Amino acid sequence: MASNDLPKSSLSLTEIELINRVHSHFQRNEPDKFHFFYSTASPFSNFHPCTITENDLTFHCSEQYMMYHKAKLFNDNNIAQKILGAGTPDKCKALGRSVENFDQQTWHENRTRIVSNGLYLKFTQNEQLKQALLKYHDSLFVEAAANDCIWGVGLRENDQLIKKRSNWRGFNLLGYILTDIAHRIYDEDKKH
Numbered sequence: 001m002a003s004n005d006l007p008k009s010s011l012s013l014t015e016i017e018l019i020n021r022v023h024s025h026f027q028r029n030e031p032d033k034f035h036f037f038y039s040t041a042s043p044f045s046n047f048h049p050c051t052i053t054e055n056d057l058t059f060h061c062s063e064q065y066m067m068y069h070k071a072k073l074f075n076d077n078n079i080a081q082k083i084l085g086a087g088t089p090d091k092c093k094a095l096g097r098s099v100e101n102f103d104q105q106t107w108h109e110n111r112t113r114i115v116s117n118g119l120y121l122k123f124t125q126n127e128q129l130k131q132a133l134l135k136y137h138d139s140l141f142v143e144a145a146a147n148d149c150i151w152g153v154g155l156r157e158n159d160q161l162i163k164k165r166s167n168w169r170g171f172n173l174l175g176y177i178l179t180d181i182a183h184r185i186y187d188e189d190k191k192h
Contacts, residue, residue, distance in 0.1 A: 007049040011171060015112050022140065022179045030139035031165070040089070040143040043132045044178055047089035050129060052121045063089040065118035067096030072108055076100045116177050123181060130185060132176065137186045141178035145170075 002061060011019070031100060040047040046063040059065040066085060070163040071080035076099045086092045123130045145152025154169030161167035 001067045005184045012109050012112065014109070015171070015173060018116075018173075018180055020110060020174050022176050022183075025179075025183050026140070033139040034142045034163070035136040035139040036142045036144045036162065038152075038157060041131045044116075044141060044143075044174075046174070048129075049121050050126050052118060052125060054121055057084065059118075061089045061092070062088075062115070062122050064092040065121070065127075066115055068091045069105065069114045069118070070096050070111075071099050071108065073114070074103070075100050112173060112177065115174070116181065119177055119181050120184070123185060133182050134186055134189075135184040137179075139170075139179075141175040141176045142172055142184070 037044040052059040052065050054112055068080050068083045079099050083092050083095045123133045143152035144157035146156045149170030150172050151174040153172045155162040
């Protein structure tokens with residue numbers, strides 16, 4: 001299923017606005033350059049090690065930040081504390097899947113804000129990561145996650161179908177958030 005065929009109801013209004021905002025940065029509202037990523041070695045992966053500090057809390061990757069805030073969104077302080085103590089992104093993700101009182105609609109309405117906040121902190125608090133992000137600010141970031149049709153495109157980087165946006169099977173929310181943040185930081189840096 002191409003991304004154009006995905007039901008719009010699967011995206012929140014905020015996510016539709018995000019995608020439209022990102023497309024407005026490209027000529028004719030259509031990206032012509034892509035930067036594909038997936039592995040933990042990529043600075044754009046949520047599993048990539050980094051330091052994010054917020055309100056006296058320190059996170060070791062953006063996946064930990066995301067899962068902690070997911071638990072807090074549903075007032076599951078027990079899981080939130082376990083996520084803070086989890087040593088790997090995989091453990092953080094697994095704990096995030098066990099959040100009590102989880103409500104899909106509430107998560108749907110808040111996930112992009114949470115991930116955007118975490119990634120903005122990640123790339124503004126780590127100069128080396130920031131420079132890596134800005135290097136591709138004229139491209140659309142694409143998470144080449146074959147098994148993820150929300151945050152990724154549902155295709156691997158070596159799949160020839162990935163080179164054409166109409167072939168994507170997923171929303172690529174992580175890629176759109178990264179592209180949006182790259183433009184935001186690029187514009188902020190130009191002002192200084």
